[in-house]
Amino acid sequence: MELNNQTAKALKNDFPIFKHNLGLVYLDNAATSQKPSSVINAVKDFTERDNANVGRGVYSLAERAMKKYEGARKVIANFISADSDEVIFTRNTTESINLLAHTLPSILPEGKNEILLTEMEHHSNLVPWQQMAKKHGFKLKFVKIKPDFTLDMDDLKNKLTDKTAILALTFASNVLGTINPIKEITNLAKSKGAMTIVDAAQAIQHLPVNVKEIGCDFLAFSSHKVLGPNGIGILYGRKELLEKLDPFNLGGGMIESVGFQDSSWKTGPEKFEAGTQNIAEAVGLAGAIDYIKKIGLEKINSWEKKLTDYALKRLKEVPGIKIYNPGTDSSVSLVSFNLPGIHPHDVAELLNEKKIAIRAGHMCAMPLMEILKAKSGVCRTSFSFYNTLEDIDALVDSLKEIQKKFA
Amino acid sequence: MEKHNPIPEDMYREHILELYKSPSNFGTLKNKTHEKTAYNSVCGDEVTVQLLVKDNIVKDIKFSGSGCVISMVASSMLTDKIKGMAVDAIKNMKGEDVLGLLNMKLNLARVKCALLSFEAVKGALK
Numbered sequence: 001m002e003l004n005n006q007t008a009k010a011l012k013n014d015f016p017i018f019k020h021n022l023g024l025v026y027l028d029n030a031a032t033s034q035k036p037s038s039v040i041n042a043v044k045d046f047t048e049r050d051n052a053n054v055g056r057g058v059y060s061l062a063e064r065a066m067k068k069y070e071g072a073r074k075v076i077a078n079f080i081s082a083d084s085d086e087v088i089f090t091r092n093t094t095e096s097i098n099l100l101a102h103t104l105p106s107i108l109p110e111g112k113n114e115i116l117l118t119e120m121e122h123h124s125n126l127v128p129w130q131q132m133a134k135k136h137g138f139k140l141k142f143v144k145i146k147p148d149f150t151l152d153m154d155d156l157k158n159k160l161t162d163k164t165a166i167l168a169l170t171f172a173s174n175v176l177g178t179i180n181p182i183k184e185i186t187n188l189a190k191s192k193g194a195m196t197i198v199d200a201a202q203a204i205q206h207l208p209v210n211v212k213e214i215g216c217d218f219l220a221f222s223s224h225k226v227l228g229p230n231g232i233g234i235l236y237g238r239k240e241l242l243e244k245l246d247p248f249n250l251g252g253g254m255i256e257s258v259g260f261q262d263s264s265w266k267t268g269p270e271k272f273e274a275g276t277q278n279i280a281e282a283v284g285l286a287g288a289i290d291y292i293k294k295i296g297l298e299k300i301n302s303w304e305k306k307l308t309d310y311a312l313k314r315l316k317e318v319p320g321i322k323i324y325n326p327g328t329d330s331s332v333s334l335v336s337f338n339l340p341g342i343h344p345h346d347v348a349e350l351l352n353e354k355k356i357a358i359r360a361g362h363m364c365a366m367p368l369m370e371i372l373k374a375k376s377g378v379c380r381t382s383f384s385f386y387n388t389l390e391d392i393d394a395l396v397d398s399l400k401e402i403q404k405k406f407a
Numbered sequence: 408m409e410k411h412n413p414i415p416e417d418m419y420r421e422h423i424l425e426l427y428k429s430p431s432n433f434g435t436l437k438n439k440t441h442e443k444t445a446y447n448s449v450c451g452d453e454v455t456v457q458l459l460v461k462d463n464i465v466k467d468i469k470f471s472g473s474g475c476v477i478s479m480v481a482s483s484m485l486t487d488k489i490k491g492m493a494v495d496a497i498k499n500m501k502g503e504d505v506l507g508l509l510n511m512k513l514n515l516a517r518v519k520c521a522l523l524s525f526e527a528v529k530g531a532l533k
Binding site for chain 1: 409411419424449450451452473474475476477514517520
């Protein structure tokens with residue numbers, strides 16, 4: 001099936017949210033995606049038919065639950081071209097990065113005391129490193145962004161040195177949409193012996209993500225942004241590194257043997273999965289990936305590019321609008337903007353009158369807002385493959401009305 | 408079918424927008440005795456309130472910063488209300504009193520905007 005305006009409209013039928021909220025124009029997909037029936041049913045079916053705790057029971061039901069859980073891990077690993085034992089279930093991207101910020105210091109080589117981030121990081125790939133740096137005596141450095149909202153690669157090359165222990169950056173910016181040249185960057189980092197961590201929260205739902213090709217050491221994403229349930233996230237890590245890392249959470253399920261004074265850990269992903277996991281949600285995430293594969297990531301990407309292109313073209317009709325986006329070819333399908341003299345909250349609130357849902361505020365990127373000189377934040381509209389050209393028309397027509405109101 | 412909850416249409420009615428464009432008590436005080444800045448973590452807005460308190464009475468008050476319609480209008484109305492009030496009476500004021508001044512039904516996310524300057528006033532008089 002080709003994705004176009006007609007088929008995108010028809011795909012909305014797969015998403016019950018649109019049945020229960022007639023007329024909803026959902027343009028906040030970068031915050032969280034809506035869920036197709038197949039994902040909702042995958043969670044429901046598991047809960048109704050296969051529910052048992054995993055890794056513990058010897059009875060058939062527990063074995064079935066375990067198979068579903070490990071089967072989900074395999075689907076997810078396959079989706080990012082990783083091996084199953086390199087995929088750890090967490091709660092979300094934020095927890096994945098926190099896991100690294102807590103456990104990496106003990107395996108970093110001596111003499112390297114810098115962490116390189118970029119100016120476009122989400123708080124979840126910034127705040128954990130700030131705390132880690134304070135606690136372990138690291139220095140934070142930031143790669144600049146250029147006036148065209150892309151990453152300044154010259155600045156990156158300058159700031160990436162033999163002292164760089166970790167280079168952690170976003171695959172695609174949640175504010176600018178900018179897709180970073182991630183493979184080139186990990187190669188540069190490798191040449192300096194720096195560990196590479198990729199925040200793929202805004203890439204996984206739009207672009208093919210192949211960890212082997214990217215060559216990163218770690219990669220994180222959340223299920224809920226890629227049609228999956230809440231409460232489940234992924235941390236990919238290269239096997240040899242996962243073996244060296246200490247566990248993050250401690251308790252049941254992750255131990256090999258426990259005595260009164262000391263314990264030893266399991267190997268593989270289980271070492272990092274203490275306590276009962278979000279089993280049904282892991283199965284749901286695998287369902288989401290199956291759904292995406294059925295449509296095809298390339299088709300999704302191609303339709304989303306058309307939507308972004310159309311949105312950029314139409315948004316430019318709004319007098320005085322300030323757009324923060326590097327252009328369709330360098331961006332995932334989101335566009336942030338500001339209307340002169342109108343607070344983003346007011347724009348979002350007035351759009352809500354028309355059942356149009358967009359995000360307004362600092363987008364969990366307060367330092368970036370300073371650089372953009374957007375003190376009160378920005379308005380962000382973000383598209384998924386189930387959005388249509390009419391959704392964008394509704395947005396732009398309403399923006400023009402809002403401007404008149406404030407004139 | 409889920410109910411759609413748009414704001415009442417009159418929230419952005421004309422006189423509210425007029426007040427937004429030219430709020431009362433906007434600016435800074437030369438002879439302030441109390442000052443506090445409050446931050447809205449949702450959008451990054453901040454509002455600073457300066458007060459001149461004499462004999463336990465708020466003789467003058469100004470606010471500054473940038474904000475949305477709700478936060479600017481609420482700051483304007485609140486500062487009008489408490490100018491001349493006794494400090495103790497202000498300390499006894501509650502969030503609902505400020506929302507009452509606005510007389511708008513607000514979405515949960517916007518209550519923070521409406522109460523930002525009140526938070527600053529409370530902090531300044533602590």
